[in-house]
Amino acid sequence: MRLLYVANGFPPAALGGVEIHTWEIARAMARRGHAVWVFCRESDFQRPDYELIREEVDGLSILRVVNDFKQTHHFLHTYVDERMEEIFLQVLQETRPDLIHFQHLIGLSARLPCRARPLRIPMLMTLHDFWPLCHRVHLLNRWGQPCPGPFQGGDCVACVRGPRPTSRLHSLLRAIKPWLPAPLVSRIMRRIGGAALSSWAEADQRGFQARHALFREALMCCALLMAPSDFVREVFRRNNITQPEIRVLPLGILPPDSEVVPEPGERNTLRIGYIGWFRPPKGVHLLIQAFRRIPDEGVSLHLFGPIDESYPYFRRLRGLGGEDPRIVFRGPFALEDRSQIYRSIDLLVIPSISPETFSRVAREALIHRVPVVASRIGALPEVVRDGVNGFLFEPGDVEGLSQILQRIVRCPSILKELDVPGPAQILSVEDHVQALEQMYREVLSVGD
Structure with missing residues (x-):
């Protein structure tokens, strides 16, 4: 088969869950003898938007299109991009795939399936998150509360537009944004928040009705x-x-690296880990607050993830950590070091306040025999069973999380009594790809 994967990014430039998953299945399909291309968005403020970058990664043909929304001034253009669509159609003419698998369309254009449909190429899409329903992606509104969705009572207009900034500074920034250098705009948005520079007057009820209708049409394709x-x-x-x-x-999970040798003997401290983005929906502030309530010196907290000192939320995390020497921001790690990282911690905490749609890190931890403490939200209870392979607490409950951690610190043997990885089904990448390949053949047979 000739397969084209479409994603919002691709390693090594982008290392989020969707991007890593796309990389894993693309490589696996290539090993199975299929011809594979990847069409993805690239962030690069040193290049002009819509520049097409071609490269080979792990034997795969990657076509990256730069898009940093440098000249976006209309709500519609945050999810529909005609120039991106034209580039995509050119790529389809060049690659002539038998099947297109959309992993994510954010940063590209939600209308790509609609534009490809007249070519009668079978298409599939994986719903990795809620972007087709939620402009903020996570179904977590601007007030930090989980949202049921636009057709279950969610108010998209109030959530996305919110209270319009009235200060002279905000008004001035919005007025001069079109003439500011793109890197400067990026730095300002990281410091004061993108909403301050975006006055989506068109994001009214009619605008969101049009957005919902367009996404529905794209999924129907x-x-x-x-x-x-x-x-x-x-x-x-x-x-x-x-x-x-x-x-x-x-999704499939790569097995532990058997070449990694576990640390010898017993460690003097209990090591609690967090692995992921330092973003408000991930609830890292709750974890730090809960950890600071532990008086014991024989415990440490290791936080792994991309560090951006200019980002207000990360600066808040630094402040919450204070001068506590037990809290260590470790930064990101290379994919090949994954097994070593998991084997360096005794417990993984996932303190999310937005609904997790899958949680790769929960499954990675469990297959490395690391118990998990997680919020009782989204898909997390599907893999973390309370009292079986880990523990669950109510999202946002600092005291509840702290009590769990303190109980483990007082009696670390609790962790050894758990059944890890536990009863939840955890597919390998090969298991996932085998099932995926069967779906591809099924879809192609219907089109014959």
Whole structure:
């Protein structure tokens, strides 16, 4: 088969969950003898938007299109991009795929499936998150509360537009934004928040009705939709996305690196870990607050993830950590060091306040025999079973999380009594790809 994967980014430039998953399945499909291309968005403020970059990564043909929304001034253009669509059609003419698998369309254009449909190329899409329903992606509104979705009572207009800034500084910045250098705009947006520079007057009720209709049309262009968890499928179903069929296929996880040697003997301290982005929906501030309530010196907190000292939320985390020497910001790590990192911690905490759609890190930790403490939200309870392979607490409950951690610190043997990885099904990448390949053949046979 000639396969084209479409994603919002691709390693090594982008290392989020969707990007890593796309990299893993693209490589696996190439090993199985399929011809594979990847079409993705690239962030690069040193290049002009829409520059097409061609390269080979792990034997795969990667076509990266730069898009940093440098000249975006209209709400519609945050999710529809005609120039990106034209580049995509040129790529389709060049690669002539038998099948297109959309992983994510953010940063590209939500209309790509609609533009490809006249070419009669079978298409599938994996619903990795809620961007087709939620302009803020995570179904977490601007007030930090989980949202049921636009067709279940969510107020998209108030959430996205919010209170309009009235200060002279905000007004001035919005007025001069079109003439500011793109790197400067990026730095300002990181410091004071993108909403301050974006006055989406068009994001009214009619604007969101048009957005919902367009995304629904794009999903209808696909022969099949896939969800990584039961939770994701149910959220889309409750929000009127019932066609095409949505099948649950958990993402694949690479097995532990057998060449990594576990640390010898018993460590003097209990090491608690966090792995992920330092962003408000991830609830890292709750973890630090809960950890600071532990008086014991024989415990440490190791936080792994991309560090951006200019980002207000990260500066807040630094402040919450104070001068506590037990809290260490370790930064990101290379994919090949993953097994070593998991084997360096005794417990992983996932303190999310927004609904997790799958949680790769939870499964990675469990297959490395690391118990997990997680928020009881989204898809996390599907893999973390309270008292079985880890512990659950209510999202946002600092005291509840702290009590769990203090109980473990007082009696670390609790961790050895857990059944890790536990009863939840955790697919390998090869298991996932095998099931995916069967779906591809099924979709192609229907089109014959």
